[in-house]
Amino acid sequence: MTVHASHGSRGHGSTDAPFASRRWLLLGMAVLAAALGAFVFAVALPRIEAPKRQTEARPLIDFPPSDFDAIDVERGRKEFRLVRSGSAWDIQEADRTEPVPDDRVEEFLASFAELPPLAEIGSSAEVPLADFGLAPARDLVTLHRTEGEQIQLRIGGRNPPLTGVYVEIMPGGQVVLVGAVLLLEIDKLAALASHEASE
Amino acid sequence: MHVRRSFVRTALVVAALALPTLSVGAEGGAPLPEGAWKLNKDNWQKAEGLLPDPVLKRVKAGDYTFTVVPVDEQKFKENYTSAYWAASEANEGKYELDAETCGLKLKENGELPDHVFGQPFPRIDPKDPQAACKVAWNFYLANQIGEGQGATFTLNGIDRNGEFRRIKLWLHAQSYMGRTEKAEENPENLRGTTMSHAMEPADAEGVNILAQQLNDWDSQDNIWAYLPQMRRARRVNAATRSDPIAGLDIFSDDLNCYAGKVEYYKWKLVGEQKILGAIVGPYALEQEKAGDTKYEVNIPYLRGGYETPGNEGAPWQITDNLVLVERPVWVVEGESTDPYYNFGKVVMYIDKEMSRIYWKNVHNRAGEYFYTAMCSYHWSKSGDGSFGAATPNMVMGVNDKTDRAALGGRYQGQFIERNFDPGHFSLRALSRLSD
Secondary structure (H helix, E strand, O other): OHHHHHHHHOOOOOOOHHHHHHHHHHHHHHHHHHHHHHHHHHHHHHHOOOOOOOOOOOOOOOOOHHHEEEEEEEEOOEEEEEEEEOOEEEEEEOOEEEEEOHHHHHHHHHHHHHOOOOEEEEEOOOOOHHHHOOOOOOEEEEEEEOOOOOEEEEEEEEOOOOOEEEEEEEOOOEEEEEEOHHHHHHHHHHHHHHHHHOO | OHHHHHHHHHHHHHHHHHOOOOOOOOOOOOOOOOOOEEEOOOOHHHHOOOOOHHHHHHHHHOOOOEEEOOOOHHHHHOOOOHHHHHHHHHHOOOEEEOOOOOOEEEOOOOOOOOOOOOOOOOOOOOOOOOHHHHHHHHHHHHOOOOOEEEEEEEEEEEEOOEEEEEEEEEEEEEEOOOOOOOOOOOOOOEEEEEEEEEEEOOOOOOOEEEEEEEOOOOOOOEEEEEEOOOOEEEEEOOOOOOOEOOOOOOEHHHHHHOOOOHHHEEEEEEEEEEEEEEEOOOOOEEOEEOOOOEEEEEOOOOOEHHHOOOOOOOOOOEOOOOEEEEEEEEEEEEEEOOOOOOEEEEEEEEEOOOOOEEEEEEEEOOOOEEEEEEEEEEEEEOOOOOOEEEEEEEEEEEEOOOOEEEEEEOOOEEEEEOOOOHHHHOHHHHHHOOO
């Protein structure tokens, strides 16, 4: 305030002219900046696509657990079938059929619906299946749908650090790398079967 | 800021490592029993089905050589005191579990007990839907029989080129719930509490952590960190037990292979088998009296490959004083109910009789396996055999995705204090330790 008064005391005329032109210059620049900002927000930004997420949450199998009414498992030397019976599940192993805890089977199916492929290797027609432990597959999981085509997961070898496992999805023959937790899920069902068998 | 965060992480590790219980160790490695043999790349097939796959793969590749020793089953069982086994039998039918939280309660009135010595569930039926939760409780309470304990130890980050970081700290732990003799006072209703103090390196020196595990079914741990640069104690979020510690491949939840409350996980029994478990011993070490209520245990140093001239295996393998014993285990899956917990499904191998977790395999939230921890223990007993402790002495955490590892523990001396001053585990002490 003091400075302004001091300027005023020098009187108007020639000393104010440069300040006035500078004010106009600053005002012009502010208007230009505002216009540029408006252009960027209104026109340029909408045309720039948001970056895609690195990991899409697309699951290994895109069907809800309720779609399936039977599961065939071949894991090592164990072969068994799980069949939905109302809200419960039975295991069919060798000559026996017995009920199993339904939450275990439901959780098994739910895990497929949550498990995202870590990498897509390609179509089985294009990739050397033997390199991925898929010629032949080591284990098989066949999911029978109440309505619609059955889905078979052909389980191959594990990747070098053992963090994932290669899977061929039929039909379609797409080969993907899935987290090794898939083997844990299959083993949990297999353990269920062996408990039944050991009695 | 980065340094400060590093301090906190370091402290958190220590704190979480401490909660379940410390115990003590041995008296300079006993001579190997007759029948001991070396497991290495030339005979890896002998361990098929007896080690987690990522570990067996490393044996096959020459990364690991282990000494396997036979054990006398009865003598091994006597690593716990006869009082422990008697109490376990007496506990049969006395406890049950809250179905929702897996919390422990007395069958007679549904109340949460404040002291349980021995296994609360001495007999496990694999068909019982709550079997895994019961196994977890047997494990948790056995961690605490040593009452108060402490040790000075290191955390070592190791890659293929050797050690890249070393943190030295001490940790004192006081147990309440599973201790051999019930504590006279427990005014805060705790299951356990710990105090830790970082000593090295300079960027971590003076960081202190106080942690409390409350005896209820649903609370998170209370954790406070004292940062010497700020001269202040701050409350720390307890949901960081699955964060790497100070950039190392080891986690707060690695002590005993699981350091949280039983109620933090959903537990499932997924199998049973035999496994080779890591221990110092294999039989109980002697506790030497060092005061009215204090005992000391001498433990042989678990030398790392990076410290061993001529080592041909992985730099993080243990080359001295560690043995493997074949044990029957429950294979148990644990999954945290905390959405901020970094781990997905964790598979643990828990001794059916001795309630120790020897190995754990960890998957991330996307289902990808990435980490295995080998957890080593020793047992110790007083001269008259009336008091004992089961103590974690080393964690070898290996990140198979990055091919790096960390060693935690490996102390040579540990103490047991059966009558810790409660004031040692207080906010007041937290601030004063670094003054």
